[in-house]
Amino acid sequence: MNNGLNTRAKLASFGFCQEHSCCICENSDETQDHLFFQCDYSQRVLQAVEKWCGFRVDVTMTVLAIPGSRMKGLKQLVHCQLWVSCYYHVWLERNTARLQAVVTSPAKLAERIITDAKTRIMSKVCKTKFGQDSVWLRKWGCLVIR
Numbered sequence: 001m002n003n004g005l006n007t008r009a010k011l012a013s014f015g016f017c018q019e020h021s022c023c024i025c026e027n028s029d030e031t032q033d034h035l036f037f038q039c040d041y042s043q044r045v046l047q048a049v050e051k052w053c054g055f056r057v058d059v060t061m062t063v064l065a066i067p068g069s070r071m072k073g074l075k076q077l078v079h080c081q082l083w084v085s086c087y088y089h090v091w092l093e094r095n096t097a098r099l100q101a102v103v104t105s106p107a108k109l110a111e112r113i114i115t116d117a118k119t120r121i122m123s124k125v126c127k128t129k130f131g132q133d134s135v136w137l138r139k140w141g142c143l144v145i146r
């Protein structure tokens with residue numbers, strides 16, 4: 001959120017690193033904006049996540065930053081968990097690419113993101129009542145039958 005990740009472009013600007021290209025695609029300077037919003041790999045991962053869940057995921061989360069946002073309840077929870085999972089797994093994949101020179105397929109990474117998000121959602125479902133949003137929970141395989 002505060003541009004605090006040590007990307008190659010950032011490290012290169014301080015003289016700590018010679019390389020400044022993206023560890024995943026090597027087609028552009030590795031900035032946070034590139035890694036999470038512009039990198040072709042990240043875009044393909046996000047498209048796979050969106051295809052699976054059936055709605056657009058706003059990775060900028062601007063919709064939640066707007067006072068009085070229409071996004072509430074379960075929809076907000078799902079978006080937040082997908083957002084957190086996308087950032088976490090793309091950064092993890094970037095580190096794996098840098099250290100091991102291996103990149104997971106976008107479809108496989110999307111599966112990890114969805115599994116991670118489902119786990120995070122299930123941990124919160126028991127504490128919250130979502131009423132008619134239970135259709136979403138059923139679709140995600142997170143519905144707890146009592």
Ligand SMILES: [Zn+2]
Pocket residue numbers: 022023024025026027028034035038039040041
């Ligand atoms: Zn890239």
